[in-house]
Amino acid sequence: MNKIWEQMYEAAKSLHNARKISDYVTCGEVAAAILSKSGKIYTGVCVDTCSTLGICAERNAIFNMLTNGEHEIDKVLCIMPDGKCGGAPCGACRELMVQLMADNYKDVQILMDYEQKRVMTLGELTPEWWI
Numbered sequence: 001m002n003k004i005w006e007q008m009y010e011a012a013k014s015l016h017n018a019r020k021i022s023d024y025v026t027c028g029e030v031a032a033a034i035l036s037k038s039g040k041i042y043t044g045v046c047v048d049t050c051s052t053l054g055i056c057a058e059r060n061a062i063f064n065m066l067t068n069g070e071h072e073i074d075k076v077l078c079i080m081p082d083g084k085c086g087g088a089p090c091g092a093c094r095e096l097m098v099q100l101m102a103d104n105y106k107d108v109q110i111l112m113d114y115e116q117k118r119v120m121t122l123g124e125l126t127p128e129w130w131i
């Protein structure tokens with residue numbers, strides 16, 4: 001596996017820690033790492049709340065990237081609740097990535113399965129955008 005995927009995996013794995021914050025909030029069941037075009041890794045965990053106030057790990061990582069002044073994504077991976085690495089982002093996360101990079105989102109690489117080294121592009125997952 002490409003060294004950068006391993007670094008992203010280690011970054012996400014270090015945050016993968018499901019925990020209860022309050023009677024209404026849990027977090028950390030899913031952890032994500034985003035590689036920006038500049039080569040920096042940004043991370044985030046999912047936050048699950050009462051009344052849909054939470055956020056996916058992927059979007060949390062993207063917001064972290066935006067907070068730090070970047071907006072172009074190269075690679076995405078996540079650690080799922082069962083501890084396995086890889087999987088397709090949900091529709092909301094895909095939509096955010098497409099809106100951030102409308103002209104070149106199709107090249108974003110998504111790790112689908114770390115053990116099998118299977119990578120897909122956002123263009124394969126989202127071939128036709130609605131706008």
Ligand SMILES: [Zn+2]
Nearest residue numbers: 056089090093
């Ligand atoms: Zn999502």
